[in-house]
Amino acid sequence: MNKRLSLRLATVSAAAMLAASPAMAQSGTFTVSWWGFNGDALQEIIIDPFQEMCDCEVIFETGNNSDRLSRLQLRGGDGVDVIYLTDRFSQLGIELDLFQPIDRALVPNIEQIYDLAQAPQGEFGPAYSIGRVGIVYNTEEVAEPITSWGDLWREDLASQISLPGITTTAGPMVVLQAAERAGVDAYADPDAAFAEVSGLVPNIVTNYNTGSEMINLFSTGEITVSMAQDFALGRLQAAVPSVVWAELDDGAIATLNTINIPTGSENVELAHMFLNFVLSVEIQQELAERGVDAPVNSGVSLTEEQAAPWTYGDEMIAGLQRVDYVPMNAALDDWINRWNEVFGM
């Protein structure tokens, strides 16, 4: 009797343990890795129609650039069919051998997009949106307009600013601007560059790691000035209408948002179809009109009002500063340590 009872109890224990094992992945799924920002609009504009096209179920992996890229790296390039990243992080992904080359014959809409978006990183993914990094500020709290990057160091902005963290897309650009102000090359003379960065410390409340975090800081009144990417401007102005994009004499900095196909994608053909779909003039038009992403398809036509928040038009794009991410990524570990010492001690 005891033997039977023991065996039954042991079987129940083992069964309970097996029941805790993860569920098998569903088949017929297409996995998109992206930020999750503007998720509702993207669901409506891109995902729902694409699901009808591919007769598949689209599932998401969300998070900021570094979290998603590191998860992809941990999985050895598996688990995701397409991944949205800013160009700094897609460059890192290329260096980590996580992406496969794009077959441009399967993405005919590439021919319709701006030249700088077609092959920003060689044979790998194109850019689906172009953005700017600049300065935003609350005109009700900041009396004197901000007109240059150097204004971030103004004494009247003490404890008013949040900068993007060094690990975000725009963070390292703080170092580049500081180096510019110090008259040095940030890569050749990081000591001088970071000495200039340390001059910002009295003005910094905290640094942020996501666009929504920055918007929260503005809406709760913790900050009145920030360095931000323009994709967040619409939501920011909805939260705090008096925030404006500063017109900088020395120009904003260009960022390209890319879509890449990881090496472990299980739906490569669908991934190319998705890419072609996102680059189509119809989707690009709607994304721009709905305040989601700036277009790269040259067939998109926007009114002056619609184009106002975006990086749009030959003249604006030509005036942007461009960043070479190869030396930046190589220097990043050292910059992270220096940044931590400047802001974290």
Place this chain on the structure above:
Amino acid sequence: MKRLAGWMLSSPATLAVSLFLIIPVAATISATFTSPEGIFAPYNEFFSSGFQRAVLWRTFEVAAITTVISLVFGLLTAYVVSRCSPWMKSILIILAVFPLLTGVVVRSFAWLIILGRNGILNNSLEWLGVIERPMALLYTQTSVVVAMVYIFVPLMVLVLVGVLENIPDDLIDAASSLGASPTKTFIQIVLPLAVPGLIVGAVLVFTASFTSYATPHLLGGTRQMMMGTFLHQRAMVSFDWVSASTVAAIMVVVIVATVLVMTRIARRLNPMAS
């Protein structure tokens, strides 16, 4: 036969603990000794960096302060609760541990609303005329400690109520009848008998606050980096898993050492405690 039954019943749990706790922790720590620059190179690098030492000290300081404050609040609350009538005790325990029903992230967010420049505290102080302009209360060590105390006091109360309930009323009555004041009774009778519970509560709160991520991330920001947030940066941003494993190993060592010290102190205060 009984022994065999015992082994069979405990084997799934033992296997789970081995597979999901001991082996991963051992793998994490062993990875720190495989650096081509030397067996202790990652640790040398950690302790030779002023910033990383500051992060370690800050984390220890925050965890220690949180533990002490939680002990004081938790002990006083638990003592009052344990001396109440049964129905009042149930109500007070529910009220005390109610915050545990919500997640740590939600509870941390609540303090963003309370301590923000346009938050409840600043608005109240401005309304009362105590301050003229809002104070910068967030993204400081103080805001992290305040939130952690709020989060962990219910845990301390839960642990201590059970221990204090088991202190016989006869002892307290006897002390009182022999002329001891309530304060003296509390210090000389209740406190020593509560030491086992205090140690358990202190270990739980110290460990949880030392390894905390969400609260330092939300309320401390990047300027108040702690070991949990620093580990995340090393692992998920810098892709430096050896450095992240080093941070994890140091956290384990500090926690174990602190627990051992607490246990020794407990034994001195109450020789029956362990």
